[in-house]
Amino acid sequence: MSIVRPFRGLRPPQDQVLKVACPPYDVASTEEARRYAAGNPISFFHVSKPEIDFPAPHDEHAADVYEQGKENLARLRRDGVLALDPTPCHYVYRQRMGDHVQTGLCTCASVDEYQSGRILKHELTRRDKEDDRTRHVDVLGGNDEPVFLLYRARRAIDALIAEITAGPPDYDFTTDDGIVHTFWVVADRGRRDAITREFLEIKRLYVADGHHRSAAASRTRDARAGRNPGHTGSEEYNFFLAVIFPHDQMKIMDYNRVVLDLGGLTPAAFLEQLRVKFEVRPGQAEKPGAVHDFGLFLDGQWYALRAKPGTFDPEDPIGVLDVTI
Numbered sequence: 162m163s164i165v166r167p168f169r170g171l172r173p174p175q176d177q178v179l180k181v182a183c184p185p186y187d188v189a190s191t192e193e194a195r196r197y198a199a200g201n202p203i204s205f206f207h208v209s210k211p212e213i214d215f216p217a218p219h220d221e222h223a224a225d226v227y228e229q230g231k232e233n234l235a236r237l238r239r240d241g242v243l244a245l246d247p248t249p250c251h252y253v254y255r256q257r258m259g260d261h262v263q264t265g266l267c268t269c270a271s272v273d274e275y276q277s278g279r280i281l282k283h284e285l286t287r288r289d290k291e292d293d294r295t296r297h298v299d300v301l302g303g304n305d306e307p308v309f310l311l312y313r314a315r316r317a318i319d320a321l322i323a324e325i326t327a328g329p330p331d332y333d334f335t336t337d338d339g340i341v342h343t344f345w346v347v348a349d350r351g352r353r354d355a356i357t358r359e360f361l362e363i364k365r366l367y368v369a370d371g372h373h374r375s376a377a378a379s380r381t382r383d384a385r386a387g388r389n390p391g392h393t394g395s396e397e398y399n400f401f402l403a404v405i406f407p408h409d410q411m412k413i414m415d416y417n418r419v420v421l422d423l424g425g426l427t428p429a430a431f432l433e434q435l436r437v438k439f440e441v442r443p444g445q446a447e448k449p450g451a452v453h454d455f456g457l458f459l460d461g462q463w464y465a466l467r468a469k470p471g472t473f474d475p476e477d478p479i480g481v482l483d484v485t486i
Contacts, residue, residue: 163279163312163363166269166400167249167353170346171303173242177203178332181242182342185306186210187373191221203242207233209305222293227300234301250348251356253325254404257341264322265406266356267344270310270366272382272399275375280310282368286376294377299384304402308371308378312363314407321356366405375401415448428460439466 173181180201186209189197195213198204206213211230212221220226237243252267274280298304312318325345332344347353368375378401386392386399423431435441439455444465449456453473455466 162361163366164271164274165251165266165357165360165405166271167251167347167357168269168397168400168402169246169249170252170267171238171243171245172331172346173203174244175332177242179334179336181205181237182334182336183209184338192217203237203240205305208237208301222296227296230297231300231302234303234305246346246348248348249353250346251353253322253345253347255326255341255343257343258339261412263406263410263412264326265404265410266318266322266360267307267402267404268356269397269400270308270403270405272379272401273394274366275379275401279364280366280368280375282372282375284368284372286372290373291376291380294373295380295384298377298381304374304378306371306374307402307404308375309369310371310403310405311367311369311408311411312360312405313365314409315359315363317362318356318359319407321352321359325352360405366403369406369411371403431459432464435466438469438472440469441466 180203183194183197183205186194186206189206189210191210191212194206194210195217198206198213208230210221211233212219212226214229214233215226234243238245253264254267255262255264270280325347326343328345330343331346332342335341347356382398385396389396426434432441435457442465444456444463446458446463447456449465453468455468457464457466
């Protein structure tokens, strides 16, 4: 089963949502976030990346940064920019990018199910990034960005979501990147409970994006449970914010990286270094077709790379990556 739990969301008024909304914390550098939020004291970057409120250079992992995020969240609440819903709700969230549309459920997922493996992950995580998000969530006292989860589509859930989205949305706006965001609040107890029941029939959830956020939620729960002598397992810290989309609405996009510096190597010397761990042959501009295959564009030429046996754990396969230099 998959436990989803309604929660009381903090939300802005409709006329301020565009000023509050910002990209995820991990897709913008500190300087990019600082420029994005310049002149806008209610940008959510002041909560998710509070280092922007300090003059550069400033250690983004310093204790005062996490405390600043907490204070900024409190300020937004005091000023009425974010208001707490009076009752626990599920929320339906739709994204439109060009012709692609995906509609999911914004809710709380179970840390117990994450730790037991019912919520499956596919990436390893970096300890330093886990540490950052764990401190951020713990000091903030809440989840400010969701984990992106998937579930195997279920007709009964499709029908409930279709019924909700047939009504007027609570938010409908387009961000600078052209993506349309539409949002429905599910406060009706009958619909809310029906969604909760239907998700109990879902055997597994899958982490599509947000491995560090989910790991941080797990570590935060353990830390808070350890500090709580009356821990019962029902406290809010036993759950984490997630948006859960059906698998048949997913669009898996290329994962490309641009490397600007070969570390002093010539292109020929760089290829020789690659041949230590990869089979390298001339290729063409096409997506890799198998696990452990890579595409490389270097010095005007495409190459196809395949990781050599012994360079990876066959019990822990690596996903496909297309690299452009």
